Amino acid sequence: MSHPVFDVSGRVAVVTGSSKGIGRALARGLLEAGCTVVLNGRDEPRLERAREELAELTGATVHASAFDVTDPAAVSDGVAGIEERVGPVDILVNNTGAQHRTPFTEFADADWYRLLDTNLTSAFLAGREVARRMVPRGNGKIINVCSVQSELVRPGIAPYSATKGGLKQLTRGMCADLGPSGIQVNGLAPGYFETELTAALVADEEFSAWVRGRTPAARWGRVEDLVGALLFLASPASDFVNGQLLYVDGGMTSVL
Ligand SMILES: NC(=O)c1ccc[n+]([C@@H]2O[C@H](COP(=O)([O-])OP(=O)(O)OC[C@H]3O[C@@H](n4cnc5c(N)ncnc54)[C@H](OP(=O)(O)O)[C@@H]3O)[C@@H](O)[C@H]2O)c1
Secondary structure: OOOHHHOOOOOEEEEOOOOOHHHHHHHHHHHHOOOEEEEEEOOHHHHHHHHHHHHHHHOOOOEEEEOOOOOHHHHHHHHHHHHHHOOOOOEEEEOOOOOOOOOHHHOOHHHHHHHHHHHHHHHHHHHHHHHHHHHHHOOEEEEEEOOHHHOOOOOOOHHHHHHHHHHHHHHHHHHHHHHHHOEEEEEEEEOOEOOHHHHHHHHOHHHHHHHHHHOOOOOOEOHHHHHHHHHHHHOHHHOOOOOOEEEEOOOHHHOO
């Protein structure tokens, strides 16, 4: 039997970047918990495939809205379209993210701006657009997908870490501005998870062994590991939790 404080059934949830990887798993978790879910991504055929697969897996009606979360006009039109077609957005999961590994002195301008836009500007744009609609309604949940790199760094990923550290502070700032309107803004911070973003690292036996050795749980994260923490942050159970990052990292950020 589940406790009513975790009940999210009937809520409308938008998950950005949910045609694959972590976003897709988070969308699936919200669907299985009874939410009405809107998927997002740029590649329309991939998005449609994810929509069909999740509808088949969960038996639910699944919605999709293709737009680029780094484009202010596209975000504004996308959110307006979702509210018109599906209903008022109760839960926004800012999940879109990209990684690029290069030594600092060789990092290209274009890659810096791509990471900044995909990982940080996206959450500002989608968060602002959805919050403009949540504020008059007096409630809402915004969950920013951060990272252990919101706190820690490794060689070759300084720009990624900067965007995820920035996202932590954006989460706190949004909490300060939106908390008085009954909106909770929190971060879900994964450790190392097996997805397409990390496929090369998973295949690299030396790196994979480092991850397992560095993680008290002694394994890579599986996308399903994130669902419980997401449902906590999306549900009334977290109504007095605001501006926090919840690390789902097998213990990695606790140990040296
Ligand atoms: N994997 C990990 O180990 C790990 C660890 C910590 C944190 N994270 C974070 O978790 C999040 C998801 O990571 P992931 O590994 O699942 O990534 P992924 O497999 O590369 O998936 C990224 C998703 O975002 C979409 N996307 C990318 N740019 C977009 C844009 N401008 N507008 C709209 N959609 C866009 C992609 O679809 P399209 O390309 O079709 O747009 C795709 O659906 C990211 O924020 C990442 O930083 C991941």
